[in-house]
Amino acid sequence: MSLVCRFNQVYQRSVIGLNKFLKNISSIKYSTNITMESKFEVLKTPIKSFSDKKEYKVIKLENGLIACLVSDNSPIDPEENEASDVEMESETESEQSESESDVNTESDNEGTSSGPEQKLAAAALCIGVGSFYDPNEVPGMAHFLEHMVFMGSEKFPKENDFDSFIQKSGGSDNASTDAETTCFYFETLEKNLLAALDKFSQFFISPLMKKEAMSREREAIESEFQMALPSDSSRKEQLFCSMAKEGCPVNSFSWGNLITLRDNISDDKLYAGVHEFRKLHYSAHRMTLAIQARLPMETLQQYVLDCFSNVPNNTLSKPDLLKNCSGLFDTPQFKRMYYVQPSKDLCQVDLTWALPSLLEKYKSKPQHYISTLMGDEGKGSLLSYLRKKVWVLGTSIGNGGSGIEHNSVYSLFTVSLVMTDEGLEHLNEVIEVVFSYINLLKKIGPLERVFSEMQIIADTAFKFSSEVSASDLVESLCESMQTYPPEHYISGSDLYMEYDAEGIKQILNHLRPDNMNVIVMSKKFKNDLFLDKQEKWFGTKYTDKEIPSDAMKMWSNPRVIEELSLPEPNKYLTTDFSILPNLDNNPSYPVNILKTPSAEVWYRKDDKFNLPRSFYYFYFISPLSLKSAACTAMLDMLHNLLDIDVTEELYPAVTADLSYKFSYYEKGLLLKVLGYNEKLPVLLNVLFTHMRDISKNIKPDMFSAVNRKMINNNYNKLIKPSNLAKDMRLNLLVDNTFGPVERYVASENLNYDDMIKFAEDFFHKLHVKVLVQGNVSEEKAKETVQKCISTLCYEPLKEDEIPCFSVIEIPKGEHCCRIESFNKNDSNSIITNYYQSGPLTIKDNVILEIILLIAEEPLFDMLRTKEQLGYHVGITVRDTFGILGYTITVNGQATKHTTEHIDSRIEAFIKHTRKLLKKLSKSELEHTKNTLKKMKQTVDVDLKEEVDRNWSEIIDNEYVFDRLQQEVNAISTITLNDLKDWWDKHNMGTSSFKKISIQVVGHNPKDNVDKYSKGGAGENIISALNLVGTSNGIKIGNKKSDYFITDINKFKKEAQKFPVRKDCR
Secondary structure, eight states, rough: OOSOOOOOOOOOOOOSSHHHHHHHHOOOOBOOOOOTTTOOEOOOOOOTTTTOEEEEEEEEETSSOEEEEEEOOOOOOOGGGSOSSSOOOOOOOOOOOOOOOOOOOOOOOOOOOOOOOOEEEEEEEEEEEEEGGOOOTTHHHHHHHHHTSSOSSSSOOOOTTHHHHHHTTTOEEEEESSSEEEEEEEEEEGGGHHHHHHHHHHHHBOOOOOOOHHHHHHHHHHHHHHHTTTHHHHHHHHHHHTTSSSSSSTTSSSSSOHIIIITTOOOHHHHHHHHHHOOOOOOGGGGEEEESSSSSSHHHHHHHHHHTTTTTTTTOOOOTTEEEEEEETTTTTTEEEEHHHHHSSEEOOOOOOOOOOOOGGGTTTTTHHHHHHHHHHSTOOHHHHHTTTTTTTEEEEEOSSSSBBBBSSSSEEEEEEOOOOOHHHHHHHHEEEEEEEEHHHHHHHHHHHHHHHHHHHHOOOOOOOOOOOOHHHHHHHHHTTTSSSSGGGTTTTOOOOOOHHHHHHHHHHHHOOGOOOOEEEEEEOOOOOOEEEOOOTTEEEEEEEOOHHHHHHHHHHHHTTTTOOOOOOTHHHHOOOHHHOOOTTTTSSSSEEEEEEEEEEEEEOSSSOOEEEEEEEEEEOGGGGTTHHHHHHHHHHHHHHHHHHHHHHHHHHHTTTTTEEEEEEEEEEEEEEEEEEEGGHHHHHHHHHHHHHHHHHHHHHHHHHHHHHHHHHHHHHHHHHHHHHHHHHHHBBBBTTTHHHHHHHHHHHHOOHHHHHHHHHHTEEEEEEEEESSSSSSSHHHHHHHHHHHHEEEEEOGGGOOOOOOOOOOSEEEEEEEEEOTTOOOOOOEEEEEEEEOOOOHHHHHHHHHHHHHHHHHHHIIIITTTTTOSSSEEEEETTTTTEEEEEEEEETTTTTOOOHHHHHHHHHHHHHHHHHOOOHOOOHHHHHHHHHHHHHHOOHHHHHHHHHHHHHTTTOOOTTHHHHHHHHHHHHHHHHHHHHHHHHHHSSSSEEEEEEEEEEOGGGGGOOOTTSSSSSSSHHHHOEEEEOOTTTOOTTOOOOBBBBOOOOHHHSEEHHHHHHHHSO
């Protein structure tokens, strides 16, 4: 769960200067004297899905705030309606850290009857102001204000009081700033909803935003910005900002940092400015609220009236963003070709057109018609042709819908092409093919047949849509409420309500080369191309040139390409949506319906969600997966080649809302297939036929292109510190695995013949695990799976051939693996301290979960809020192949703190945790235990959640399908002494203390030349893996001589290993 602000980078510009803005604000009069008997207006009820059983009501309060109330009719535990047992006047200063993924745990108890199912309640509020409204002198003001309102209110004055309350009550919260909106949301246990709403509403009624809080929040925003600096999408978007007309809301810097919020403005002026910005824009009539809970509609309505009627309304109209913005991108700098150096090793070309705003065309969505055809990947498609030429490997086409792409000022239409090296050599011809397809669409004209098919697919998906979590729904709703009328709050973004042939023609006529922007991102430009410019904020190196006249002539009159055509009518459209009757005594968990030497098949018919969908999950286990780094690299490549091989034939299935995904996982290959059950057997037959024949279908030129892309991907993972830290931790802990550099080197040395041989051998000898769940009978499931297996026709593995993992037992004491980040221009450091316990049991696992639930808010408060060591701070339980441990991770900057200092502060917090446990009362423990139990009893919102949980049990060889209930039972038995004894046993200085600190050290970009600015993915990457030890002169204080791990293989070879904890079969 995440409690830290997430900021989506967008473009912005002030509509008025700060001085004028402060002057205008002084005369604003607020209307806040609203009583609890306030009247309200009932608006139209939103159109909802056939499968949506919730009730909706939209009301408009006297102060202008519009609220959508969502009453969930599912059963509620009577205890959940009782008053919150968390103090409403909590004074704790905190903000919860972002935790990482949940883990599986080992079972050692018998299950008992299930307790009451829980659901989280949620609320979200969206304000019609974003970074487009920033004052000229203060870029990042909207983002800064979003941070500041969390810092206490008149009613609840402690900083981060709301976050602390939410964390203690088993919930989460977040906020985001976009171009024209700022959104806040939270989720919590239902009994705490009213107390949470009371605190939440004070953000918008009377936030304190004290002057002393500004410094800390500026540092937090600076950390966000530093984390974004290596992001190529953020760098590209900021460069795109500079192409817009001066004085328009796009042409500015939306993130904010220490330069804009400290260096270029006095504290007094910033303090006054942020308060006045709130008064001007945080007005009730520009706010939309959505709230969901399993409570009566009348109760939700009263909650909203009680908590939000006093939000002030200044009655001011929104500033006009369109003022002075005619011809926003009709600028010389936009209509050029930009050659940009990325952080990652990638080769991508973006063709972008700026269109008038399309927000009001939501009923017809003409841009989606064009992107559906241009983005098709089936026979005759743009991608199919370019892939056969081995010029392009993938495309992303259209308008993404984010605030930066789709707003009240303009809409962007982008053709993004993932290029091969050869494709870059033929760039003009690639772009000519794009315009050849555009001309084909112009010549044929809009086809109502195509629109009708899109409409049917969207209608079907809407009718049988799965439920989403309450937090996702309310966040989506409050944002939609800013754009659509009440009746279309739910459906406005999804359905095609009107056919607009003229609107389609208008967009097609706009897609011309003379008003197009081209961005080419690559590390492999020709030597004569000098990147002589640098973007102001992100430091992106680039150059720009006028589009050559010969290229313009070619693109204006592209040749006709006979291979290009429109997609034919879709044969994968579902027609049978019948739901199978529920079975008497249907098992609550999957049962094994087939077990042979070659396969095991688990099955459960859905009896909860009653939708016409099924899931078929396959795990293909091969001894080749762990044989060598080269085999690991080829397995990774195999799933990429399979994706490309099946795309042309199966893309119609994807558009018809069926889904398949190949991925590499530990001991082999995963295949997940899901969707409307009627056509899934047909889809599976095609997939397994391609798997059987893949070694015959791999062509040398496609192998070379995909291999180069995989090499780039591996490099891109290595240069991201968080990825490198995770890889190094697992490489240190798991014996028979291969580190990131080993995999990178292996991928560079792959050849075509070896790949063909590997593909043949992989599908020759396997053990296969399968899970089938959903609207499918046992007989049909068994028949379909047996047909799939017979298609592959493989030899079963012997029991001793099934690969196993063994885990290293860390030598007692503390050790450090310190690595220099590969990206010399990235200041981000990652410190992950891993503390190993031992073989995992249910009891030990829940003890650790309780401790971490107690510790996570104080951790965030100490290391992030007070000491500002890093923006992301997290504490997480780790189950590493049956061995229990936990990690504390801090994402800091090398320009602010050394990794050694951060490590020492983590250790200081470890000592502080012992004090927290010592002071913990029995009542506080019971509250924490009850919170954790209710979190584990939270009901699945859709079938996929249940399927994924069951699948984890199967592929991890655990099969403890009632794990959550066993954990709930174990939580009830835990005492204060259990917590203290466990923590004492695993602390520094004890015989059981085992720690490895993984430290990826960032750089000061000013001190480094870009090592990889030219050529491919770091030719000297092996030497770049610098395991830092005493030999390089870095101070290690009073650490022992063996503190640093300077040879990973030697460390693993000398260490003891735990017995294999998880069954290999």
